Amino acid sequence: xxxxxxxxxxLAQDRESLALVTARHPALEVFSMFIxxxxxxxxxxxxxxxxLAAIIGPMVYKTDPFEMxxxxxxxxxxxxxxxxxxxxxxxxxxxxxxxxxxxxxxxLVAALMSVFIGISFGAFAGYYRGYVEEVLMRITEFFxxxxxxxxxxxxxxxxxxSLQMITIAIGLVSWTAVARITxxxxxxxxxxxxVTASRSAGATDLKLIFQVILPNxxxxxxxQAALMVGSAILFEAGLAxxxxxxxxxxxxxxxxxxxxxxxxxxxxxVTVPGLAIFITVLAISLIGDGLNDALNxxxxxx
Amino acid sequence: MxxxxxxxxxxxxxRFPLKGRDEHxxxxxxxxxxxxxxxxxxxxxxxxxxxxxxxxTTAALAVxxxxxxxxxxxxxxxxxxxxxTGDELRIARQNVQIIFQDPYxxxxxxxxxxxxxxxxxxxxxxxxxxxxxxIIDELFHAVGLRPEQKRLFPHQFSGGQRQRIGIARALxxxxxxxxxxxxxxxxxxxxxxxxxxxxxxxxxQFNLTYLFISHDLGVIQHMCDEIxxxxxGQVVERANRNSFFKQQKHPYSNALLSAVxxxxxxxxxxxxxxxxxxxxxxxxxxxxxRFAGRCPLAQKACHLSVPVLLPExxxxxxxxxxxxx
Numbered sequence: 001x002x003x004x005x006x007x008x009x010x011l012a013q014d015r016e017s018l019a020l021v022t023a024r025h026p027a028l029e030v031f032s033m034f035i036x037x038x039x040x041x042x043x044x045x046x047x048x049x050x051x052l053a054a055i056i057g058p059m060v061y062k063t064d065p066f067e068m069x070x071x072x073x074x075x076x077x078x079x080x081x082x083x084x085x086x087x088x089x090x091x092x093x094x095x096x097x098x099x100x101x102x103x104x105x106x107x108l109v110a111a112l113m114s115v116f117i118g119i120s121f122g123a124f125a126g127y128y129r130g131y132v133e134e135v136l137m138r139i140t141e142f143f144x145x146x147x148x149x150x151x152x153x154x155x156x157x158x159x160x161x162s163l164q165m166i167t168i169a170i171g172l173v174s175w176t177a178v179a180r181i182t183x184x185x186x187x188x189x190x191x192x193x194x195v196t197a198s199r200s201a202g203a204t205d206l207k208l209i210f211q212v213i214l215p216n217x218x219x220x221x222x223x224q225a226a227l228m229v230g231s232a233i234l235f236e237a238g239l240a241x242x243x244x245x246x247x248x249x250x251x252x253x254x255x256x257x258x259x260x261x262x263x264x265x266x267x268x269x270v271t272v273p274g275l276a277i278f279i280t281v282l283a284i285s286l287i288g289d290g291l292n293d294a295l296n297x298x299x300x301x302x
Numbered sequence: 303m304x305x306x307x308x309x310x311x312x313x314x315x316x317r318f319p320l321k322g323r324d325e326h327x328x329x330x331x332x333x334x335x336x337x338x339x340x341x342x343x344x345x346x347x348x349x350x351x352x353x354x355x356x357x358x359t360t361a362a363l364a365v366x367x368x369x370x371x372x373x374x375x376x377x378x379x380x381x382x383x384x385x386x387t388g389d390e391l392r393i394a395r396q397n398v399q400i401i402f403q404d405p406y407x408x409x410x411x412x413x414x415x416x417x418x419x420x421x422x423x424x425x426x427x428x429x430x431x432x433x434x435x436x437i438i439d440e441l442f443h444a445v446g447l448r449p450e451q452k453r454l455f456p457h458q459f460s461g462g463q464r465q466r467i468g469i470a471r472a473l474x475x476x477x478x479x480x481x482x483x484x485x486x487x488x489x490x491x492x493x494x495x496x497x498x499x500x501x502x503x504x505x506x507q508f509n510l511t512y513l514f515i516s517h518d519l520g521v522i523q524h525m526c527d528e529i530x531x532x533x534x535g536q537v538v539e540r541a542n543r544n545s546f547f548k549q550q551k552h553p554y555s556n557a558l559l560s561a562v563x564x565x566x567x568x569x570x571x572x573x574x575x576x577x578x579x580x581x582x583x584x585x586x587x588x589x590x591x592r593f594a595g596r597c598p599l600a601q602k603a604c605h606l607s608v609p610v611l612l613p614e615x616x617x618x619x620x621x622x623x624x625x626x627x
Contacts, residue, residue, distance in 0.1 A: 026412060026455060193408035197471065200366055200395050202425035215412050 033294040040290020043283040050280050054104055057097030065094040065250045073266045086259050086269045095255050096276055102251040104280070106167050107233040113171030114232075115225045118178025119214070125179070126186025127209050133183075140179045148173040149238065156244045163246045170235050174228055181224055185217035219295035223288050230284035237277055252277050306380075307341035308511050309365070309479050314338045314374030316357070316364045320585060332585050334360045336535040338374075339611075342479065342528070347505070347512040349526030351519060351558070355581070357535040358515045362481045365513065366398040367391055379478050396422055399472035401501075403484040405464035409456040415467050416442075416452035422475040441470040444507065445500060462493035469500065473508065481513045486521060498524060519562050523547055531555045534581055534592040540611060541618040551620035554593050591623065599624055 035041055063069060068089040076084040076092075083092040125136040152169035159165045189195060190213060198212045237253025239245060245254040252273040259269035316335035324330055335357045342348045350358045363369040365376055367383065376384030378397060386394050399422075402408035409418055416438050423434045442449060445466040456464060465485060472480055482501065486494040498521065504510060514525050522529060529546045531539040531554065539552040550556050560575040579596040582588055590605035591597070597604065603623050611619040612626055 024455065024458070026457070193402040193404060194410040196363075196368055197400065197402065197408055197468075198410070198421060200368055200398065200400055201422035201471070201475065202392050202396050203421070204392065207425075212410060216410070 030294045034290050037290040037293055039286050040293075043286035043290070046279065047283040047287065050100065050276075050283070051104060053097060054100030058094075058101065061094060061097055063091045063094040065090060065098045067091075073262070073269075075266075076268055076272075083272050084266075084268055086255070087262050087266070092255070092269065092272060095250050096252070096273060099250045099252045099255055099273065100276065100280075102163070102246075102249050103233050103236060103253070103277070106163070106170065106236045106251070107229040107284075110167050110170035110174065110232040110235075111225050111228040113167070114175035114228055115178055115221065117171070117175040119182050119221065121175070121179040122182025122184075123186055123209050123214060123217075126183040127190060127205070127213065136179075137183070140176050143173070144176040146173070148235075152235070152239065153242070153244060156239065161244050161246055163249055166236060166239060166244070166246060169239075170232050174232065174235070178221060178224055178228075181220050182217060185220060186213055189213045189216050220292075223292040223295065226284060226288035226291055230281040230288070233277060233281055233284075308344040308379055309342045309513070310375075310377040311341070311365060312339050312375040312377075314361060314364055314376070315372045316360050316369055317372045324586075330585050333587075334535055334584070335364060335371075338532070338535070338537050340528075340530055340537065340540065342511055342513060344511055345505070345509050346527045347514050347525055348528045348530060349514045349516065349522040350530050350532055351516060351522050352532035353517060353558075355534075356532045358532045359483055361532070362400070362483055362513055362515055366400055366481055367395055368400075393426065396426060396475035397478045398481065399475060399477040399479075400481045400483055401465070401468050401472045401485045404488050405461050405468060406488075408468050409464055411456050413455075414452065415447070415454050415456070415459070418456070418467055419470045419474050422471065426475060437474060438470075441473055444473070444504060445470045460493075461489050462496060465489060465493075465497055466500070469497075469504070473504070473510075479511045479513060481515070483515045484517070487516065487518065494521075501525070519559060531558065534584060536592060536621065537611065538593065538622070539620040545618045551618065551625055552593075552622050553597050553599050553624070555620075591621075 069091050070081065070085050070089050072085060072087050072089040074081050074085040074089070076082060078084070081091060081093065083096060086092055086095070121136045121140055125133040125140075152166075152173050155169040155172065156165055186209075195208060195212055198208055203212065233252075236245075236251060237256065240251050240253030241257040241260070243257060245251055245257070255273040256270045256277075259266070263270050314335055315333065315337055318332045318334055320330040320332055322330050338357075338361050340348060350361065352358045360369060364371045364374075367376070367386070371384065374384065375382070383394060383397070413421070416435075419438050419441055420434050423429050423437060429437070438452065439449060442452060447463065447466055447470070451459075451463075456467070459467065469485075485501065486497050489497060501512070502525065505512060512525070514522070516522050516525075523543065526543055528542050529540070530537045531552065533554050539546070539550065539555045541551075546555070547559075550559055554577075557575045557577050575598070577596050582592050582595055588608070590607060591600070591609050594600045594604035601623070607623075609621040609623050609626075611621045613619065
């Protein structure tokens, strides 16, 4: 039965080739795994809604969050104020929408800044090793052992409580984790054979760092960056609560900080922005977890 | 001798720094490759055989200038490849390409198969996109991959197919010499034969010169014209294939060959020879033959001075004191 044997073989080959006709980009597989994670998907929708509200809200709801529009401590839902007014009679809904813009922007920009500094330090330390690594990692450790809140308070106190300075202060105290993760990944990946292959193919050091190793080192960095957006929002709220916020813009932390004395008489004034922070940070954390699972499929069964 | 060798390596040494210091406060080092010399004529295959840790891969990577050498000359195609630095070296590295052992870690998982093969062409920067595509098509055909597989990512291939991509990548920059670093030891036996035959037919087709590294003597016998046996960083025996497999001279080569399983019925006469003891510590300088501590025939002289490859300029040389007495 030589013929049937042969046809079986070709059948197997055909099946193999059929299974292989479509090229699936690795990022696409990560995406499909991410949307299969229900908690992360819900968190994504919630976060999108919050971001959308922060972008569109102030355009639609035009009340100035700094203007005293009504009697102080108007409870939510009365006199046409959905979320009521604070101790100076300012509209809390306007504050929430405007503050969302500021809080989320600070979170994103500070996280981006930490990722940028962290990747620069970690990549060069992990790629070049030796003295470069010694110097870069000692600097990283210096920033790591500084008390973060104190250090950022000093920066803000010294250079003024402007939006930019607060963002820079938060970015400056939170990049060390990214640097360490990046360095670790570089130490691992630089020894892999495809990096040696690229070097023997004539790649320059910079191409090896940024085109070969970095894309493969990104997954844990992406997860860390997502989580850092959340912690930057919390950090900003902490600074604002202590009074170190830009007086010209409203943020969630600032609303809580300025109304904290009335927490027993008008608890809604701090509850509402507090809930906003809580939900936003929780959503970001869940997305970070989802990304982590999607990017490290081997760890999923734990 | 006949025509000059395409690759000529003289007194190559590689030393790795280690953590910690010795009793004199000097930094500990490991002499991974010690005074290795060999020639490969154009179109031929030199096999380097040896156990794990014998320095065969390190020697090959040093020849490709991917590991820093401590001393030695590397003459490639009449040029002093060993002396190049900087951007000159970066581009010249394309002349020595490597086929790696592990097809799973040797392909960048983020690149499509065609872009993996394209990478050396891109770095050389002398070809247009269309020319590159044409070269890639030819190489895919030559290594037995279908054109529609060009767009796929490494994880969509089997081990044997991945190794074919690795071979195509190694051939893309038209290298003078291809280092095959245990190219089949991570593959199934059935696939091994396919890849070995592919390497042989490519050698004929493109007149390739191979430096073939393996610990599998069967593979070496199948693939190589010349054979060098390495032990603990040194070449202990060098010969052409026929001469080597007819009669090994060095006790280590003997032991190595006797370890190959045989299916012959009356195989008793090739008694397996156990090598007892442990290899020497290469972080300290060695005074005698490196195999002396484990050699069943070792004598006093073996511990006192390092043997050299003899007889000089012969086609079959071995580094053993017992042969010169």
